[in-house]
Amino acid sequence: MKFRWLLSWLCLTALVWPKPVPRAPHVQQPVISPQAHLNWTFSVPLPGPPPPPDRYDILTIGNRPCHLPVERTPWRLDVGDMRFWPILERAMQVWNVGVQPLGMNYLFLPADREHPADIVLRWYDPQLPRDKAAATWWSTGLDVARVLGISLDGNFRVPEGNMVQILAHELGHVLGLGESQQPGDLMYYRTSSRPLAMQEVQLSPRDFQALRWLYAQEYYTPIRSPRD
Numbered sequence: 001m002k003f004r005w006l007l008s009w010l011c012l013t014a015l016v017w018p019k020p021v022p023r024a025p026h027v028q029q030p031v032i033s034p035q036a037h038l039n040w041t042f043s044v045p046l047p048g049p050p051p052p053p054d055r056y057d058i059l060t061i062g063n064r065p066c067h068l069p070v071e072r073t074p075w076r077l078d079v080g081d082m083r084f085w086p087i088l089e090r091a092m093q094v095w096n097v098g099v100q101p102l103g104m105n106y107l108f109l110p111a112d113r114e115h116p117a118d119i120v121l122r123w124y125d126p127q128l129p130r131d132k133a134a135a136t137w138w139s140t141g142l143d144v145a146r147v148l149g150i151s152l153d154g155n156f157r158v159p160e161g162n163m164v165q166i167l168a169h170e171l172g173h174v175l176g177l178g179e180s181q182q183p184g185d186l187m188y189y190r191t192s193s194r195p196l197a198m199q200e201v202q203l204s205p206r207d208f209q210a211l212r213w214l215y216a217q218e219y220y221t222p223i224r225s226p227r228d
């Protein structure tokens with residue numbers, strides 16, 4: 001009897017006493033564990049170099065542009081006739097200086113005892129068409145473009161700067177650049193009609209843009225020398 005009374009009293013107190021307020025947990029369980037964030041990678045697409053300018057050709061085989069494999073630079077050039085050495089020296093410099101902003105190696109250097117020539121320039125080539133100041137000869141296959149030679153008209157009586165422009169233009173072809181239709185470009189398909197000083201010959205911003213795009217292309221057909 002006494003036990004029953006005690007039980008009912010306990011039930012009554014349970015109803016009357018205020019319920020304890022639930023305490024906020026000290027540690028919040030994170031919904032996503034920190035490790036889950038390691039799977040996140042941020043790929044911010046880097047803008048590639050702008051495409052070649054309008055009316056500016058790039059040598060292509062199939063759909064692939066052609067350029068020198070960078071590990072095969074510098075190309076070694078033999079002037080062939082020492083009277084034209086100052087012309088070759090300046091023409092190589094036009095490209096070597098022109099690509100400096102791209103952080104590229106020298107593209108052309110003279111051949112020497114340790115470095116045999118990739119190409120020997122031909123200044124009096126009977127095969128050169130009479131209406132041409134210079135020509136670059138090629139043989140092309142499915143997966144290679146091979147430069148066979150560069151011929152120039154050694155009898156062409158123009159100022160040295162114009163000769164530099166003509167040779168530097170042909171070296172541009174060796175690099176994989178085609179003809180430009182815009183006067184002022186080194187790769188403009190016609191020779192300059194005004195006398196040029198040697199130091200005037202340089203890459204135009206369009207030549208630079210085309211070269212920068214070309215040498216950023218991962219998929220390309222290699223241009224090789226006759227001895228490659």
Ligand SMILES: [Zn+2]
Nearest residue numbers: 169173179189
């Ligand atoms: Zn040309």
